Amino acid sequence: MTQWHLFLAFFRVGMLGYGGGPASIPLVHKAVVDKYQWMDDNEFGDLLALANTLPGPIATKMAGYIGYRVSGWFGLVNAVLSTIIPTIFLMIILLTSLSTIQDAGWVQGMTSAVMPVVAVMLAVLTWQFFHKAKQGMGWIQTLAMSIVIFLLLTYLNLHPGIIIGLLLLAAVGRREHSHTREEEKKEEEG
Secondary structure (H helix, E strand, O other): OHHHHHHHHHHHHHHHOOOOHHHHHHHHHHHHHHHOOOOOHHHHHHHHHHHHHOOOOHHHHHHHHHHHHHHHHHHHHHHHHHHHHHHHHHHHHHHHHHHHHOOOHHHHHHHHHHHHHHHHHHHHHHHHHHHHHHHHHOHHHHHHHHHHHHHHHHOOOOOHHHHHHHHHHHHHHHHHHHHHHHHHHHHHHO
């Protein structure tokens, strides 16, 4: 049954992730965290952060990791294929018929109607991550980091992977620094 659930979860992502990787993230979250409970919000946030630092499509990276975690190598293959095969077939079908329907009003209307749905899904997921960060760091630090990161992404065009990498290095450096201070304190007491 697990293979079937993996297939369904990521088939839905492949079929409904209209707008690419960012649009598929809330769908993966809904299936993995809410519906099947294969991981919690914190684990999903860690996976999302790491997946953003690596090259390649985020939906397939997430599908591969989650599939492997849930059901080993067979789960990995199942989740990745169920994510990409629907899109491949839809691309073949749509591209072969696109020239005849691209100017139809209903096609342009469909595209326009889907965009607000994707925007709201991303906004809800953003708010959930913002709320989680607030619980760990507090409102002021979360808001300040969000503003700085927004400016780095928007105005300096810094890649999200670079920002995440720098934050990870800062966390490791901070941890090492606190370890060193604890050791010095123990030596002074001893």
